[in-house]
Amino acid sequence: MRRVVIGLIALVAALVAPVPAAQAASAGGGTVVRTEAGLVRGEVTAEGRQFLGIPYAEPPVDALRWRAPRAVRPWHGVRPARDFGNKCVQNASWDPGYDQPSYTEDCLDLNVYVPEGSARRPVLVWFHGGGLTAGAGQDVVPDVFARRTGTVVVTVNYRLGAMGFLAATGLDDEARDGVSGNFGMLDQQAALRWVRANVGRFGGDPARVTIAGESAGGRSVCTQLASPTARGLFRAGIIESGAYGDCGARTHQDAVAQGAAFAQKLGCATVACLRGKPAREILEAQGGFDWAPVVGGAFLPVQPEQAIANGTASRVPVINGSNKDEGRLFAFSSFDLAGTPLTAEQYPGVMRDSFGDEALRRYPLAAYPTPTIAYATALGDTLFSCSALRLDGLLAARGPVYSYEFADRTSPPFASLRDLHTDFDFGATHVNEIQYLFKHFGLDSPLNAEQRALSRQMVQYWGSFVRTGVPRAEGQPAMPGRPGVVLSLKTASEGGNTLSGSVHEDHRCDLWDGAPAQ
Numbered sequence: 042m043r044r045v046v047i048g049l050i051a052l053v054a055a056l057v058a059p060v061p062a063a064q065a066a067s068a069g070g071g072t073v074v075r076t077e078a079g080l081v082r083g084e085v086t087a088e089g090r091q092f093l094g095i096p097y098a099e100p101p102v103d104a105l106r107w108r109a110p111r112a113v114r115p116w117h118g119v120r121p122a123r124d125f126g127n128k129c130v131q132n133a134s135w136d137p138g139y140d141q142p143s144y145t146e147d148c149l150d151l152n153v154y155v156p157e158g159s160a161r162r163p164v165l166v167w168f169h170g171g172g173l174t175a176g177a178g179q180d181v182v183p184d185v186f187a188r189r190t191g192t193v194v195v196t197v198n199y200r201l202g203a204m205g206f207l208a209a210t211g212l213d214d215e216a217r218d219g220v221s222g223n224f225g226m227l228d229q230q231a232a233l234r235w236v237r238a239n240v241g242r243f244g245g246d247p248a249r250v251t252i253a254g255e256s257a258g259g260r261s262v263c264t265q266l267a268s269p270t271a272r273g274l275f276r277a278g279i280i281e282s283g284a285y286g287d288c289g290a291r292t293h294q295d296a297v298a299q300g301a302a303f304a305q306k307l308g309c310a311t312v313a314c315l316r317g318k319p320a321r322e323i324l325e326a327q328g329g330f331d332w333a334p335v336v337g338g339a340f341l342p343v344q345p346e347q348a349i350a351n352g353t354a355s356r357v358p359v360i361n362g363s364n365k366d367e368g369r370l371f372a373f374s375s376f377d378l379a380g381t382p383l384t385a386e387q388y389p390g391v392m393r394d395s396f397g398d399e400a401l402r403r404y405p406l407a408a409y410p411t412p413t414i415a416y417a418t419a420l421g422d423t424l425f426s427c428s429a430l431r432l433d434g435l436l437a438a439r440g441p442v443y444s445y446e447f448a449d450r451t452s453p454p455f456a457s458l459r460d461l462h463t464d465f466d467f468g469a470t471h472v473n474e475i476q477y478l479f480k481h482f483g484l485d486s487p488l489n490a491e492q493r494a495l496s497r498q499m500v501q502y503w504g505s506f507v508r509t510g511v512p513r514a515e516g517q518p519a520m521p522g523r524p525g526v527v528l529s530l531k532t533a534s535e536g537g538n539t540l541s542g543s544v545h546e547d548h549r550c551d552l553w554d555g556a557p558a559q
Contacts, residue, residue, distance in 0.1 A: 078116060422553060
């Protein structure tokens with residue numbers, strides 16, 4: 042599915058055919074839609090219509106590498122939109138479909154999923170996770186979600202790793218606001234501007250856009266809430282497991298210092314030298330660096346936490362939440378995946394080194410089934426659960442915030458972990474809630490009857506929020522809108538969906554709230 046310019050021109054020339062004006066009108070249910078840049082041809086599926094791999098910006102290659110995204114050039118004829126575009130530059134991983142690295146910079150595409158009908162529907166724009174170094178819009182297929190909720194869903198690719206977040210003195214000189222390093226975030230805003238200009242042609246309402254994401258995608262939502270240049274591009278946000286590090290961005294000084302070390306690693310003293318390096322070399326050199334947004338310019342004048350606290354962040358309704366056992370995925374990756382589970386003898390030293398003596402006392406090994414899970418509990422509490430609760434408190438002072446905790450410990454591990462054939466107890470770990478909302482990696486998850494019921498309820502909550510700004514589900518408790526109380530999402534046999542006011546205590550946040558953000 043990697044595109045080359047010559048091959049694409051030939052393909053388009055072969056497929057172009059006259060399009061009746063009525064069909065090109067777009068929102069009435071046809072598979073050909075006229076965007077501002079040209080016609081695209083999608084396809085009809087069992088769930089509605091889908092349009093894949095639509096470019097929303099020019100390929101950021103050559104002189105456009107490490108520049109703000111440029112508007113995509115118009116094309117002639119009808120552009121096929123039946124296959125996903127290229128994944129942005131990233132390494133291989135254990136996720137399905139990621140067994141090979143991607144070296145393709147021509148990747149600024151998005152995908153549009155449209156349920157049947159032509160009404161102006163609310164829109165959900167999804168930013169994928171992956172630590173800002175991996176992933177793609179195709180990681181979720183939201184066609185069933187779109188049909189069940191009556192919403193148009195857009196999933197987005199954006200630049201990753203060094204390609205998306207390199208800061209350097211030479212790039213500062215080129216940046217409009219004098220601060221480089223936010224290219225991936227600017228891509229997201231370019232996609233939102235594309236949505237504002239074009240989604241009406243697909244039956245969506247550009248005045249009713251909700252941005253959402255999980256993990257790094259949730260952090261992206263938090264960052265866009267704080268960005269003045271994103272104001273007016275959305276009316277609501279959903280943050281799933283994205284409050285880690287209190288949504289913090291790199292300081293400009295740190296980001297430029299990291300950029301200089303990265304350039305030195307590649308043997309470059311100038312931006313021109315870096316732009317001349319093949320994507321493969323850039324990717325090989327980016328390991329060991331922190332790739333994240335940068336604070337200090339017009340895109341992000343102050344830290345997200347400060348913007349929310351001082352009232353300059355977008356005042357829109359927000360769903361914010363996390364998973365009960367977030368840390369188990371990361372602890373498994375650090376220990377058990379390599380065949381070296383954390384032992385009882387190692388546990389005290391690892392806990393002291395990672396969190397300090399008090400954490401060792403508060404997470405006694407005897408209280409947990411294994412040392413790895415004991416460590417994972419502390420990790421998830423400090424990194425995700427307590428960060429989410431702190432963010433709730435900040436958000437509540439500037440607009441409605443609705444809180445949840447995905448707590449289905451019976452949930453099957455998501456596809457990447459299922460393929461490992463391990464008996465590790467992941468519980469309600471990081472990423473696990475996605476398969477209850479969408480087809481994760483395009484796959485159907487092996488949910489049992491109770492889990493399917495929970496999935497339907499979660500889709501109702503999320504869909505209600507996208508449509509109305511208030512998350513509701515038929516016959517279920519309302520998602521609470523006050524800090525300190527969360528909706529605990531569980532299957533019926535585990536107690537069902539309930540309101541919990543003990544989450545701060547459950548995750549020992551009195552210990553972590555005074556700790557430095559990790």
